[in-house]
Amino acid sequence: MKSCGSIEEVRANIDRLDREIVALLCERHLYVNQAASFKKDAEAVKAPQRVEQLINKVRTTAAEHGGDPDVIEQIYRGIVSTFIEHELRLHRERTREQTCNPENE
Numbered sequence: 001m002k003s004c005g006s007i008e009e010v011r012a013n014i015d016r017l018d019r020e021i022v023a024l025l026c027e028r029h030l031y032v033n034q035a036a037s038f039k040k041d042a043e044a045v046k047a048p049q050r051v052e053q054l055i056n057k058v059r060t061t062a063a064e065h066g067g068d069p070d071v072i073e074q075i076y077r078g079i080v081s082t083f084i085e086h087e088l089r090l091h092r093e094r095t096r097e098q099t100c101n102p103e104n105e
């Protein structure tokens with residue numbers, strides 16, 4: 001990270017990083033969508049043990065980068081709970097499609 005000489009330079013760097021972060025979040029979202037199709041019920045979608053495991057991993061990664069593990073944990077809890085909500089909706093829609101489709105009877 002370089003030291004900036006103006007707020008414009010700071011914001012240009014934030015914008016540059018946001019483009020990368022959003023692209024990575026979009027790729028992450030595609031994998032989360034795939035995860036939903038491997039799950040049987042809402043409990044499996046929530047996967048609380050996996051959430052705690054990944055929180056521990058991102059806390060470690062934050063520390064390795066000289067970051068603040070508490071801030072990163074807070075950000076990730078927001079990301080994962082948003083994905084869980086989306087995954088639950090996807091799962092409900094798929095379950096409804098399967099029960100309503102006569103070919104599945």
Ligand SMILES: O=C(O)C(=O)C[C@]1(C(=O)O)C=C[C@@H](O)C=C1
Pocket residue numbers: 032035036045046047048050051054079080083084087
């Ligand atoms: O790993 C999974 O099972 C996922 O569905 C992905 C993910 C995530 O965003 O990382 C989302 C929902 C689960 O609560 C756990 C993790």
